Amino acid sequence: MAAFQFKQDSAGCVDTPGFAAAGVHCDVRGTADGRLDLALVISEEPCTLAAVFTRNRVAAAPVRLGRQTLAAATFVRGFAANSGNANACTGPEGMQDALKMRELAARAAGCRPEEILVCSTGRIGRRLPLDKMEKGFALAGEQIENSTEAGVRAADAILTSDTRRKVCSVRVETSPGFVHISGMAKGAGMIEPNMATMLGFICTDAKVEPPDLQAVLAESVDASFNAVTVDGDESTNDTVLLLANGTSGIPLAPGSGDWNAFKSALQAVCQDLAKKIVGDGEKITKVVELRIEGAATESDARKAARAVANSLLVKSSWYGCDPNWGRIMDALGYSGADLSEETVSLWYEDSHGEQRLPVYARGRILDEHLDGWKAIVAAPRFRIIADLGSGSAAYRMWSTDLTEGYVNFNKSE
Amino acid sequence: MAAFQFKQDSAGCVDTPGFAAAGVHCDVRGTADGRLDLALVISEEPCTLAAVFTRNRVAAAPVRLGRQTLAAATFVRGFAANSGNANACTGPEGMQDALKMRELAARAAGCRPEEILVCSTGRIGRRLPLDKMEKGFALAGEQIENSTEAGVRAADAILTSDTRRKVCSVRVETSPGFVHISGMAKGAGMIEPNMATMLGFICTDAKVEPPDLQAVLAESVDASFNAVTVDGDESTNDTVLLLANGTSGIPLAPGSGDWNAFKSALQAVCQDLAKKIVGDGEKITKVVELRIEGAATESDARKAARAVANSLLVKSSWYGCDPNWGRIMDALGYSGADLSEETVSLWYEDSHGEQRLPVYARGRILDEHLDGWKAIVAAPRFRIIADLGSGSAAYRMWSTDLTEGYVNFNKSE
Numbered sequence: 001m002a003a004f005q006f007k008q009d010s011a012g013c014v015d016t017p018g019f020a021a022a023g024v025h026c027d028v029r030g031t032a033d034g035r036l037d038l039a040l041v042i043s044e045e046p047c048t049l050a051a052v053f054t055r056n057r058v059a060a061a062p063v064r065l066g067r068q069t070l071a072a073a074t075f076v077r078g079f080a081a082n083s084g085n086a087n088a089c090t091g092p093e094g095m096q097d098a099l100k101m102r103e104l105a106a107r108a109a110g111c112r113p114e115e116i117l118v119c120s121t122g123r124i125g126r127r128l129p130l131d132k133m134e135k136g137f138a139l140a141g142e143q144i145e146n147s148t149e150a151g152v153r154a155a156d157a158i159l160t161s162d163t164r165r166k167v168c169s170v171r172v173e174t175s176p177g178f179v180h181i182s183g184m185a186k187g188a189g190m191i192e193p194n195m196a197t198m199l200g201f202i203c204t205d206a207k208v209e210p211p212d213l214q215a216v217l218a219e220s221v222d223a224s225f226n227a228v229t230v231d232g233d234e235s236t237n238d239t240v241l242l243l244a245n246g247t248s249g250i251p252l253a254p255g256s257g258d259w260n261a262f263k264s265a266l267q268a269v270c271q272d273l274a275k276k277i278v279g280d281g282e283k284i285t286k287v288v289e290l291r292i293e294g295a296a297t298e299s300d301a302r303k304a305a306r307a308v309a310n311s312l313l314v315k316s317s318w319y320g321c322d323p324n325w326g327r328i329m330d331a332l333g334y335s336g337a338d339l340s341e342e343t344v345s346l347w348y349e350d351s352h353g354e355q356r357l358p359v360y361a362r363g364r365i366l367d368e369h370l371d372g373w374k375a376i377v378a379a380p381r382f383r384i385i386a387d388l389g390s391g392s393a394a395y396r397m398w399s400t401d402l403t404e405g406y407v408n409f410n411k412s413e
Numbered sequence: 414m415a416a417f418q419f420k421q422d423s424a425g426c427v428d429t430p431g432f433a434a435a436g437v438h439c440d441v442r443g444t445a446d447g448r449l450d451l452a453l454v455i456s457e458e459p460c461t462l463a464a465v466f467t468r469n470r471v472a473a474a475p476v477r478l479g480r481q482t483l484a485a486a487t488f489v490r491g492f493a494a495n496s497g498n499a500n501a502c503t504g505p506e507g508m509q510d511a512l513k514m515r516e517l518a519a520r521a522a523g524c525r526p527e528e529i530l531v532c533s534t535g536r537i538g539r540r541l542p543l544d545k546m547e548k549g550f551a552l553a554g555e556q557i558e559n560s561t562e563a564g565v566r567a568a569d570a571i572l573t574s575d576t577r578r579k580v581c582s583v584r585v586e587t588s589p590g591f592v593h594i595s596g597m598a599k600g601a602g603m604i605e606p607n608m609a610t611m612l613g614f615i616c617t618d619a620k621v622e623p624p625d626l627q628a629v630l631a632e633s634v635d636a637s638f639n640a641v642t643v644d645g646d647e648s649t650n651d652t653v654l655l656l657a658n659g660t661s662g663i664p665l666a667p668g669s670g671d672w673n674a675f676k677s678a679l680q681a682v683c684q685d686l687a688k689k690i691v692g693d694g695e696k697i698t699k700v701v702e703l704r705i706e707g708a709a710t711e712s713d714a715r716k717a718a719r720a721v722a723n724s725l726l727v728k729s730s731w732y733g734c735d736p737n738w739g740r741i742m743d744a745l746g747y748s749g750a751d752l753s754e755e756t757v758s759l760w761y762e763d764s765h766g767e768q769r770l771p772v773y774a775r776g777r778i779l780d781e782h783l784d785g786w787k788a789i790v791a792a793p794r795f796r797i798i799a800d801l802g803s804g805s806a807a808y809r810m811w812s813t814d815l816t817e818g819y820v821n822f823n824k825s826e
Binding site for chain 2: 054055059090124125235236312313319326329330334339342363406407
């Protein structure tokens with residue numbers, strides 16, 4: 001029996017007891033289109049915090065501020081996020097603006113600025129419209145509540161070129177009782193902003209010490225948000241936050257069955273949100289799971305997965321439903337992973353795992369299965385398994401095809 | 414005064430005295446389209462050899478055989494190359510086929526197999542049609558000669574999805590007299606083959622010892638063939654050969670002005686061929702020169718150039734004539750090079766170097782020049798200069814835009 005259950009019709013952060021949310025329109029984009037563009041999520045009780053930020057060296061002001069908060073904070077109360085403006089490449093003024101945004105959010109939440117994290121996503125190189133955001137935060141402060149509608153509005157407010165809301169909620173069974181994990185994300189779309197910012201916000205009512213929370217988040221992000229790619233670009237603003245408010249009264253720490261259940265559930269939430277992100281990639285038609293096995297090291301497995309996942313030739317062939325395994329071999333070959341054409345084996349597999357067809361086995365091409373390969377890669381979801389034949393390390397990633405629509409969509413901002 | 418001169422209407426390899434060529438049709442593709450698909454280039458005199466091969470770990474059989482030849486040979490007589498079939502991922506039979514191809518070429522040339530290099534480009538995962546190639550080599554042996562027509566036919570026979578022949582010839586002035594460097598290449602197209610194989614064949618009548626020849630070729634390739642990218646994929650078959658037959662009677666070695674002239678000329682030939690390759694990239698509309706300056710190390714400069722050159726978002730924006738500098742900053746940021754948004758400066762420059770407009774200066778956006786940026790990036794050729802502000806190392810690369818046509822062209826083989 002699974003130790004956790006997904007909730008139907010998730011409302012995002014508010015599905016975790018003790019968290020309230022608001023999503024408002026304050027015209028960050030300056031297009032007066034009425035879109036929700038400012039989210040505020042606040043816990044009644046102080047929370048422990050974990051966070052994973054972009055490794056991009058050109059980090060937006062809110063990311064740099066968030067790193068300071070993570071380093072300094074024992075407890076936080078919540079976060080605010082806007083869409084429509086990334087507050088990136090905005091110089092020293094950008095940091096002043098992020099600090100001001102934090103102040104406005106804290107005023108709306110009735111807490112200290114140091115207890116708030118701020119995130120921004122959208123166009124880079126422009127100052128935040130703080131006058132408008134001041135009004136937006138005042139409104140959010142009035143509207144904030146623990147309700148389905150409020151949770152959904154917050155989840156909508158962080159979207160940019162996403163076509164769908166991304167929320168997920170689970171209930172985890174532990175020996176003292178249930179704890180909750182729920183959250184929202186925005187995806188790897190990038191038309192309105194200049195880049196593919198990925199944001200994830202996860203709330204739990206478990207009681208977890210900061211170092212444990214950070215470790216479990218880092219591990220979950222690695223197997224989820226870090227394992228999806230639409231175009232290989234890592235943005236200036238990528239952020240995943242995890243806030244634990246302890247409202248359940250259930251303390252969890254490594255070394256117990258309850259912790260393992262919590263860890264599995266958190267990873268499931270992160271993977272669900274990450275798959276929603278990749279499935280909503282810009283103008284894609286396919287999501288392909290890449291399983292690398294038999295790698296000499298985990299680093300090799302990652303390199304191999306990433307090379308295939310980001311190859312323009314491979315991604316173009318997926319779009320064309322073409323079982324072009326030669327391009328996969330080529331990408332594996334230049335990935336830097338330890339392998340040769342005489343060690344690698346490849347399979348195509350349908351998304352249900354019902355049919356797995358061999359493609360290439362250590363120098364031997366099995367093209368008697370060509371028609372079967374074609375049937376598998378014609379589907380909108382399928383799997384490629386590559387055994388590098390060099391060891392026992394493995395890694396799994398999800399990627400998308402590359403379409404003419406993507407290029408057209410991104411040729412101008 | 415330049416110590417070397419480009420020849421108008423190059424005929425490729427045959428412009429170097431002592432080299433004869435042939436280009437024939439033997440239906441390697443099996444489509445009976447009459448296309449030239451087999452080239453043979455032979456020197457009257459034995460040649461010293463230098464070669465640079467793909468670093469892809471999935472290396473085609475002819476590449477692996479070529480490495481053996483390079484390691485063992487003191488002198489070679491020439492090379493044979495076919496288009497239409499890459500002889501890659503073909504297992505042990507592939508190596509047998511490469512050896513057989515070498516035998517056929519040697520028979521046509523009247524020399525020993527060990528004195529011949531073979532190269533293949535085209536579809537991977539299929540056996541070479543050696544019966545047809547045997548007839549092709551017999552014909553090539555009859556037709557081989559030092560003539561413009563033969564040189565041009567050889568240059569055409571190595572093309573795959575290239576739309577233009579790629580040849581280059583120079584005459585180098587040294588104190589004892591003239592030496593010649595000439596060659597041919599095929600490019601980064603990939604529709605018919607499964608990948609973007611790049612081949613370069615360069616002949617000279619200078620007399621150069623193997624270690625010096627290898628060193629000067631490696632350096633030239635690094636600043637030319639290795640500095641161009643259409644889609645970032647490094648193929649299983651990439652090969653650049655340099656054969657020096659000494660027919661001029663002029664010995665050249667490092668440490669003299671004549672050597673420096675030779676070295677400059679070789680680099681110019683390699684860059685000319687490399688630019689012809691990138692300019693003929695599949696369905697491209699723009700060639701963009703990237704100059705990275707102020708990097709902490711040369712490795713950093715390369716990483717930064719490569720990240721920008723291969724970013725789908727950056728390349729899509731070039732296609733749209735959009736001066737989307739934020740995407741460049743993003744790519745620089747995730748390149749791994751030492752930099753931050755407060756150290757980087759960016760410029761757009763027209764291809765003649767007549768107008769250089771600042772874009773971003775260490776945190777400050779200079780968008781008063783927006784109209785000027787737009788005019789520059791609307792041209793089919795322009796330059797981006799990025800000063801990382803972290804040191805004094807530099808690197809230069811050439812890349813292309815990413816177009817809907819590329820995706821459509823590559824969605825199936």
